Amino acid sequence: GILLPWYLYQWYGDQQAMVDYYSMMQRYINYLTAKADNHILSQGLGDWYDLGPKPPGVSQLTPMGVTGTAIYYYDLKILEKMATLLGKKADAITYSNLAAEVRQSFNNRFFATKTKQYATGSQAANAMAVYMGLVEDKDKKVVIDNLVKDIRDRKNSLTAGDIGYRYVLRVLEDAGKSDVIFDMNSRSDVPGYGIQIAKGATALTESWAALPTVSNNHFMLGHLMEWLYSGIGGIRQAENSTAFKNIKIEPEIVGDLTSADVSYNSPYGEISSSWKKTGKEFTLEVNVPANTTADVYLPVSVNQKVSEINNVAFQTIGSEQGKTKISIGSGTYKFNVK
Structure with a gap:
């Protein structure tokens, strides 16, 4: 509801969706604000279909508050930019101030200052914190290093689900770590794109392991395609x-x-x-x-x-x-x- 009008502007220069749906976006942010507890949003399914010890479904490795609050903060920062573009200065200040409070609460709740890990230290938690701009500049490199270490320690296998994996890829590419992305997605012996192809998948699947008990023709887990254009092809x-x-x-x-x-x-x-x-x-x-x-x-x-x-x-x-x-x-x- 908030990100799509912004993407339309970024990719096509079209501001009309911002104008037409601005009041709706304001109502949505007000709804999220009302649902938040001390600026932390813990509702939803979290990092859906991540790879934990149990069968996939609701997030297992990343607390609900991480994914919900990170996107809540990002929505506020994007709405601040749109308000500025539309000449709504008072709104922009309001969203900027609220975003700062959310950021503070997020870091107070989830950031471990000694280990430089967010929440459980999952791939999704660290990547989303970096991508959404929730990490202090002085800590950013170490948080990214922690993300890379988790991937390498797992012999280049992924754990993030449908929500978090896109941000894992974005953060790694932005940090010049496309070699890690390549290594993660060149395996066919662990859940991921390789094993899906090895099992005969001809469409995107709902689960990383292409499980026969769930959908194997699903609008999900297509994040790697973005990197094929922006990373391998280099068009950004x-x-x-x-x-x-x-x-x-x-x-x-x-x-x-x-x-x-x-x-x-x-x-x-x-x-x-x-x-x-x-x-x-x-x-x-x-x-x-x-x-x-x-x-x-x-x-x-x-x-x-x-x-x-x-x-x-x-x-x-x-x-x-x-x-x-x-x-x-x-x-x-x-x-x-x-």
């Missing part, structure tokens, strides 16, 4: 951009992958990213639609150079986290690194 929207006016192309070269080819039909036109890795050479072909700009991040090692095969002009800005950053305008480019 730049921070503070709307409708993909400013684009970020940063393909993640992980595991034994040697190529990827993805495209997205944005409001400005098709954005595409196609890369190949052969030996010590890497090529990336990108298409940037008219009236947009893009920053491209290339994996360049010491003694390697970047060239553009079609002799199209580009600007090298510098390097970030071991990658060369290039700024380009609209057009088709083919970069070569060797």
Whole structure:
């Protein structure tokens, strides 16, 4: 009710849903506020179908208050942004102040200052706290490290359910940990996408293990597809951009992958990213639609150079986290690194 109008604005630049449903969104937030106990929301099903010791269903590893309150806080921050965009300054201040109180209560209730873990330390709990902006900046790296450690300690297997797993992927990708995502999703001997395929799944399943007792054609657990475009393909929207006016192309070269080819039909036109890795050479072909700009991040090692095969002009800005950053305008480019 609150997130979808915001996504429509972020992805398409369309504010109409915000305008049309603003009063409804206010009523929904008021409802959540009324249900909260000291700003903690403990209702619902929690991290549905996570992987605990019992048969899947209601959350087993993550307390209800974590998932409910994290999304409640996120709703407030998004509503604050929408109120600001719509010129409703008093509302924006109200939601900002309430969000700050929720954040404080959440951390008082669930954050262990010594271990830097949230609640039970589950993958969902730590990831949702990071993604929703509930973690203090000084603690963020350690909380992410705890998330990675839990995954690695389980020999790269997942535990998060339908609510939490999307945020596990988002946090890992944002932290430059796509190698962890690849390792998690390359196994076919534990519950996850690999075992679903091994069991003959041709559609998304309700359970990670593709159990025969539940639905095996379900609108659920499809989170990995987002990473295939934004991580492997590298097509992302730049921070503070709307409708993909400013684009970020940063393909993640992980595991034994040697190529990827993805495209997205944005409001400005098709954005595409196609890369190949052969030996010590890497090529990336990108298409940037008219009236947009893009920053491209290339994996360049010491003694390697970047060239553009079609002799199209580009600007090298510098390097970030071991990658060369290039700024380009609209057009088709083919970069070569060797």
